Amino acid sequence: MLKNVISGLLGLFWVFSCPAQNKIVSTKSADSNSKPRLVVGIVIDQMRYDYLTRFYNKYGEGGFKRMMNEGFNCKNNHYNYVPTYTGPGHASIYTGTTPKYHGIIANDWYDKEIKKSVYCTGDDSMKSVGTDTEDGQMSPHRMKTTTFPDENRLFTQMRGKTVGISIKDRGAILPAGHTANAAYWFYGKDKGYFISSTFYMDTLPNWVNEFNNSNVVASYLKPWNTLYNIETYTESGNDLNDFEGGFKGKETASFPYDLNVLKEKNGGFDILKATAYGNSIIADFAIAALNGEQLGQDNMTDVLAVSFSSTDYVGHNFGVNSKEIEDTYIRLDKDLERLFKALDTQVGKGNYTVFLTADHAAVEVPSYLQSVKIPAGYIDFKAQKNRFTEFMEIKFGTSDLIENVSNNQVFLNRAKIEELDLDLDDVQEALVNEIIMYPNIDKAYTATAMSSQEFNTGIEALLQKGFNQKRSGDVLFVYDPAFISYGKTGSTHGTGLNYDTHVPLFFFGKGIKHGQTLQKTEVTDIAPTMSALLGISFPNGAIGQPLEFVLD
Structure with a gap:
């Protein structure tokens, strides 16, 4: 008897103390139609x-x-x-x-x-x-x-x-x-x-x-x-x-x-x-x-x-x-x-x-x-890629450290990094510090940062949601607003x-x-x-x- 009374009181407490739950309860039965x-x-x-x-x-x-x-x-x-x-x-x-x-x-x-x-x-x-x-x-x-x-x-x-x-x-x-x-x-x-x-x-x-x-x-x-x-x-x-x-x-x-x-x-x-x-x-x-x-x-x-x-x-x-x-x-x-x-x-x-x-x-x-005086422009992707390679040769003594640059990402030759007994985090960080100095580069981040930190706001959060640990590159970079690597006519897309x-x-x-x-x-x-x-x-x-x- 006492058990039933307590159970009933708890039920009433739940009903009156949880208006949010009550609000979303529906009495409609499931109907496949x-x-x-x-x-x-x-x-x-x-x-x-x-x-x-x-x-x-x-x-x-x-x-x-x-x-x-x-x-x-x-x-x-x-x-x-x-x-x-x-x-x-x-x-x-x-x-x-x-x-x-x-x-x-x-x-x-x-x-x-x-x-x-x-x-x-x-x-x-x-x-x-x-x-x-x-x-x-x-x-x-x-x-x-x-x-x-x-x-x-x-x-x-x-x-x-x-x-x-x-x-x-x-x-x-x-x-x-x-x-x-x-x-x-x-x-x-x-x-x-x-x-x-x-x-x-x-x-x-x-x-x-x-x-x-x-x-x-x-x-x-x-x-x-x-x-x-x-x-x-x-x-x-x-x-x-x-x-x-x-x-x-x-x-x-x-x-x-x-x-x-x-x-x-x-x-x-x-x-x-x-x-x-x-x-x-x-x-x-x-x-x-x-x-x-x-x-x-x-x-x-x-x-x-x-x-x-x-x-x-x-x-x-x-x-x-x-x-x-x-x-x-x-x-x-x-x-x-x-x-x-x-x-x-x-x-x-x-x-x-x-x-x-x-x-x-x-x-x-x-x-x-x-033409209407809004900041905008174009990136010479080929020149930018060559500059990446030149930097790596000066900094680390070889031009073989970069395997690919695409989709605003740099993919490093990890086998070569290991062969030269270099630290991957150090190479990524050095490249970020270099890239961020280039004109019209707004942001740059390492894959290590994307994998190890949690970003909740801003472009960093958007980059992280687009970053796949197995498939994405070692360094990610972002252009200034309305700066694109594209021809002088027509529109494109890709940013956050x-x-x-x-x-x-x-x-x-x-x-x-x-x-x-x-x-x-x-x-x-x-x-x-x-x-x-x-x-x-x-x-x-x-x-x-x-x-x-x-x-x-």
């Missing part, structure tokens, strides 16, 4: 957050604005590591973790074991499907952790499907994860086909062959002009300027571009990648995949990972302030509307959930910034500064509230949020937290 039939992850390659606000008045009601009006807008969403590249970005979005854990430290990196550069999705053990070239020898084998689509496949006993689609192989492969049913990417050149890898299949499905044999891709080899009168494109700079690259065979980087004429000098069908039409091709293929792969047709949740890459190619070529980038986003908005309408029709409105984000943003063209880290994040559809927040969110929160929505395990390396305030 409450899950979306399809999750669509959309990544816009190189999309700055301010493209939403700069071009807002040019967008229609069915694309970006539909996500704003019906979904949840996280306005202060950032990358929480360096480097902000395509491979690491796509991996981080879907794994919920950073290069420190998932291991995709760049698009390409120097492999310290085999002593040569490797590509993030390259896999010589695979064969191409859909082409006789090496372009399909790909897989996600270098990504160490699971994605939320992997966890969904495991949860559904492999009955929930996963399909990845992109212009870029890495944009299709890394999001789809290790257990995907399929990943498809664009092979341009003389074909204009979508291809895959034997990692997923031995032959392309009939629906892909039908798409490849249709006239869809070839139909975009036409003039690319602005969708609306160019005079109304007041949200971007002059069409004719000194800050853009353009295409071979055309004297100026200005509208219009006759793609059928220019294709011969610009890689055949590859020219489409660097135009707004590349995104349209991806939308066409994704819509075809809904039916071809029978996505979202039962109560087992499927995942469709779509990456629009042409925004990145256009940004690299023409820059973030170009008429070309404005037109690309105006047209992308219409492609998103087409995709959402197809989802409404083929899956059913209320049966699917979408998130949209970017793999990184981009810097304004430094030469343009210089706001112009590279601040990207959109929308959720909308089944299970999502309508609202917005300026609370800071991070891309590593996306995968745990989708896992929470689906009631599945978080990806095994996830460090992000579910964004409870977006979930209905």
Whole structure:
């Protein structure tokens, strides 16, 4: 009796003293039908957050604005590591973790074991499907952790499907994860086909062959002009300027571009990648995949990972302030509307959930910034690398101590250091002390510091989250803001500064509230949020937290 009384009092104490716990308790029972039939992850390659606000008045009601009006807008969403590249970005979005854990430290990196550069999705053990070239020898084998689509496949006993689609192989492969049913990417050149890898299949499905044999891709080899009168494109700079690259065979980087004429000098069908039409091709293929792969047709949740890459190619070529980038986003908005309408029709409105984000943003063209008196500039990477080598020869009597310099990292020849009976920490520290004296080098750190200290704020914390002990270099360095190792035209990315880290994040559809927040969110929160929505395990390396305030 006494035991029961004490137990009851303790229960009352718990109820009245733990309001936070009570607040999140739900009386709703689990219902498999409450899950979306399809999750669509959309990544816009190189999309700055301010493209939403700069071009807002040019967008229609069915694309970006539909996500704003019906979904949840996280306005202060950032990358929480360096480097902000395509491979690491796509991996981080879907794994919920950073290069420190998932291991995709760049698009390409120097492999310290085999002593040569490797590509993030390259896999010589695979064969191409859909082409006789090496372009399909790909897989996600270098990504160490699971994605939320992997966890969904495991949860559904492999009955929930996963399909990845992109212009870029890495944009299709890394999001789809290790257990995907399929990943498809664009092979341009003389074909204009979508291809895959034997990692997923031995032959392309009939629906892909039908798409490849249709006239869809070839139909975009036409003039690319602005969708609306160019005079109304007041949200971007002059069409004719000194800050853009353009295409071979055309004297100026200005509208219009006759793609059928220019294709011969610009890689055949590859020219489409660097135009707004590349995104349209991806939308066409994704819509075809809904039916071809029978996505979202039962109560087992499927995942469709779509990456629009042409925004990145256009940004690299023409820059973030170009008429070309404005037109690309105006047209992308219409492609998103087409995709959402197809989802409404083929899956059913209320049966699917979408998130949209970017793999990184981009810097304004430094030469343009210089013209308006903002500090910016260019780094001579070759001269810098030679200076590293010369210093090592003077300091340690040999030029063989540096094996590789790439991705703002220096890889030392550890065997040579041991042979010369040098202390690795001393060599790293000496190089840091040298590099920090160079013009336009803002920060430099040793691998020892990254491995042995804990950084919680600033660029140091971002570098540490991007540092993988087995794969990263011996010394990491950071350029001054808006200083890049790149050509004098077009934009690039890779830093931990706001112009590279601040990207959109929308959720909308089944299970999502309508609202917005300026609370800071991070891309590593996306995968745990989708896992929470689906009631599945978080990806095994996830460090992000579910964004409870977006979930209905």
